[in-house]
Amino acid sequence: MKTNLSVLGINFRTAPVELRERASFTAANVPEVLDRLGTEFPGGEAVLLSTCNRTELYTAGIDVEAKKTALIRMLLKGAAPHEFTDAEQHFYAKKDSIVAEHLLAVVAGLDSMVVGETEILGQVKQAYQLAEQAQISGKTLAPLFQNAFRIAKRVHTETDLCRGRVSVSSIAVELAEKLFEDLGNKAVMIVGAGETAELALKSLTERGARDVLVLNRSLERASALAERYGGRAIPYDLLDDYLPRADIVISSTSAPHCVIREDSVRKAMTVRRGLPLLLIDIAVPRDIETAAGALENVYLYDIDDLQRVADENLAKRRDAVDGAWKIVREGAAEVTSVYEGADLREMMRKLDEFARDASDTVLQRMLAKEKMAALPEDTREEVRAIAQKVVAKLLAEPREGLKRAAKNGRWDEYARVVSDLFRFNEQPGADPDDPAQKKGPS
């Protein structure tokens, strides 16, 4: 594959968070970097992907190996000169067919910190859109990314790689979504102000929950949390009064005893007339009396329940990894064949051009000689036709070999040999018959 397709980047495996922070870009400042790339590498294509776990620059038509330092300097904005040397070792650069497999694995969630997470697909789509808007992604990167999105969808639908949530807060949200049709008209009550509870609240509000009630021993802390999520702080001693209004209760206090008793829940359910109530208890020791979970239409989960679900989901995802990799490899082969198809056509064109030039040059010299000059024009034409047939016959086998190589995944190897043999990579204007320019054993 001779597209100069490359990826240069760092991720959570290769670089510490301090370095990843340096090379982190928001959607607002990605266009600026892409503009600089467009100016410094005219004709090149680029997509800049930046998430909290990775920053990767996908390019085409830019010699990443030669320009690695300059590109890293561009990615590590504001770093001191001595930092570049240290940073360079954390960057990886991949090229040609490996890039397709790498991108496909990234988009499918196989290369994520939490295997199978789907957020990355949206992030890559956004990165590609930004590159398109900046008009720096063209016909070379388009098939790579479009196929990556297609293959990611296949992985999501055909394997269990992305099924089930794997964090306690996201499982709490998943349960809420499976219990309630629309979180938009549901009241969420947060008891205590723990970190996991806040994460769950954040996810719930992102999914539309609007009515947020926060109860904490410290009304000040409750107010601060409520303010962040557009909710209301409620005095802690009014818990029983407000319990019937809540559809989802997430409790994470550090109290050494139960703060929500079965009696309180029973009374709340009488008022609720059978409307379901989801109780998530992520405190240790537990905040909600276990007996409350036995009440009709009450669904109580403690931290162990949620962790068990997380572990089961993670195990299912791990089981699905092999299947997902199989799809990714198939997809990468498809993407590679798209490029190789284009490369093959280009190589054939060059071979034809070489054959035509070779026969024309030799015939021109031969026919210019005195004893050939007397040949009638129709004979000359016959000689030209014979010469072209001979050259075509000589090149027939190499052409077939190249086609076979493209099909068998050995394109890179064959293409390099043919390019070297016929000197396709040399600068135009070099005279193949000039002995001074000839290389190799004489």
Added chain:
Amino acid sequence: MLLLETTLAGAGIGFFCAASFWAVSSLVRQHPPERSELGVSLLLALGCAPLLAVLVLHGANAGRVPLFNTFDALTVYAVFLTLAALCLLTRRRTQGIFAILAPYVTLLLLAGFPTVGVTTGPVPHQVPGTVLLLHLLAAFTSYALFSLASVLALAYLIQDRNFKHRRFGVIFERLPALETLDHLMFRVVGYAFVLLTISLALGVYLVHESGNGPGWIADPKVVATLVTWALYAMLVHMRARAGRHGTRLALITLAGLAFVLFSMVGVHLIAHSVHGFVQIGATPQ
């Protein structure tokens, strides 16, 4: 004609069997949900077509509304129920209920299959045709919708068990949210209740027109239907007026299926009715 009707009925039931197999096996084999949803819906829709053709043929052959034999009655009920479920699917992601609905409908069709093409007693000549047709359509649509509500209720109870016992497998994933099932149950029961009320009103009019006199009130089918109506009136009251939700309402809705089946078919198996032109085991044509 009997051979053609039997063949078409067999083909229709065959599609329903295939749909049932796919819907149930998708819970085990973990097909991609979209593929199962499309496949099962398509098979059910394909199954409805030959069954409707049987009804048309039977009606044309008998020269009357084809609702006076067990297979016809069960077929109309099954097709209405299936179409109602498919309509629901276009509005909400309720494909999970097909694993319950498809086998249930298939079993009913198989039960009615031996009576394909059977002719039953004549319709009383005093009964006006159009009003009778409306009476029957309203009754069968309400039966189908009540049954759909029962299927949703069963799904609700399964999902409730999943939540309570922390079973978060494929069935949990495929069935809709509890609140969705609760909303749909009530809406479907509401429509069905209105239709059953209309059917009863039309029935009263038909009794008056046919001159059967006040004795109609003691007819077993009428009594069974009134009991069913009363049960659902209580259910509608509990939900609409008392604002009740949850598993108890789902249990009552599920129990309602027994009343629906009894008033639709069961009553004819144990008692003589003025609706006696619906008979079991009459002579084939």
